Each structure stands twice: as structure tokens, then as C-alpha cells.
Amino acid sequence: MYENFNTRRMEAVLAHMHPDVEWANGMEGGHVHGVDAVRAYWTRQWAAIDPHVEPLSIADDSAGRFIVEVHQTVRDLEGKLLVDTIVHHAYRIRNRLIERMDIESPEKG
Numbered sequence: 001m002y003e004n005f006n007t008r009r010m011e012a013v014l015a016h017m018h019p020d021v022e023w024a025n026g027m028e029g030g031h032v033h034g035v036d037a038v039r040a041y042w043t044r045q046w047a048a049i050d051p052h053v054e055p056l057s058i059a060d061d062s063a064g065r066f067i068v069e070v071h072q073t074v075r076d077l078e079g080k081l082l083v084d085t086i087v088h089h090a091y092r093i094r095n096r097l098i099e100r101m102d103i104e105s106p107e108k109g
């Protein structure tokens with residue numbers, strides 16, 4: 001999924017989402033709801049910035065979520081580095097599809 005995101009194969013990533021997915025909106029705050037809203041969010045995001053995410057590790061937590069530690073870099077469209085950080089992507093899965101994704105700081109875990 002991360003490779004598909006990084007190479008902008010949007011539909012390949014969206015295929016792993018529950019139709020009513022709740023997806024963290026890291027650019028504007030809150031969450032977007034539903035696959036079409038995620039598609040619209042990424043379209044806006046990729047028109048403004050160039051995000052890249054590399055998974056470093058994955059574990060489950062006591063709430064039954066999968067936590068992926070991610071090295072995230074964000075560049076402007078000219079290639080200037082804007083963000084270089086580690087974040088956690090927390091996934092809740094239902095019927096083998098992503099039901100919810102949250103972005104958390106590593107300290108929050």
C-alpha cells in the first residue's frame with residue numbers, strides 16, 4: 001500500500017479501504033469519510049505537496065489496531081523539503097479492509 005501511495009497509484013490503495021472508511025486528514029485536520037472523500041483529499045494534497053511515506057515497523061496495540069511506524073517526508077512541488085519526521089499510522093481493520101486510519105505522534109503510540 002505504501003509503495004502504491006508513493007507512486008500515486010491511488011486506486012490500488014483505495015481498493016484496500018472499507019466503503020465507509022474514516023481517514024485522517026493530515027493536511028487540513030480531522031478525518032474524511034468514505035472512499036470518494038479520500039480520493040478527493042489525496043487529489044487536493046498531491047496538487048499542493050509531494051508526500052512520501054516509508055514504513056519502518058508494524059505492531060498491534062491493546063485496542064486491536066495495527067500501528068505502522070512511518071518515516072514521512074513532505075516536499076513542495078519544486079522539491080524543497082518541508083517535513084522530515086517519524087509518525088505512527090494507526091489502522092483499524094474490518095473484513096480485511098481499512099475501516100479507520102489515524103495519524104499519531106510516536107510518543108502517543
